[in-house]
Amino acid sequence: MAWFLLFLAGLFEIGWAIGLKYTDGFTRPLPTALTAASMVVSVILLGLAVKSLPIGTAYAVWTGIGTVGTAILAMWLLGDPVTVLRIFFIGLIVAGIAGLKLVA
Template structure:
């Protein structure tokens, strides 16, 4: 169950990172509310996952999911660069997440 909590926490981290772009400096109420909800829920689920997982593994996986997802959505939604070197680096982060899951608790 801890890994499921961690996965959802990571997805919510993507939600708040992307949500920040839509808040317009926290001046738009609905995007701001959604972003704040994702922040709180993400941290709460990370806390639940930490009851059973090592902190180093859980934190690295949580931030990795957020990093890969946010970078991918940045490319898709905002037209950010998708050059080969950037995609390779994203791939290395993804490989690290998978590796930590395989050797983690």
């Protein structure tokens, strides 16, 4: 269950990271509220997950999920550059997340 909570926390981290772009410097009320809510939910879920997972592993996986998801969505939604090297290094992050899951 802790890994599932951690995965959900990572998804909400993606939500708030992408949401930052849509807040327009926190001047748009609805995107700002949704982004702030995603931040809170993400941290709460992370906090629940670390009750039974090592903090170093959980934090690394949480930020890794957020990093990979945000990078992919930014390429898809926001026009960030899509290059072979970018995809390769995102793959390395995914490999690191998988490795941490295997050894935890």
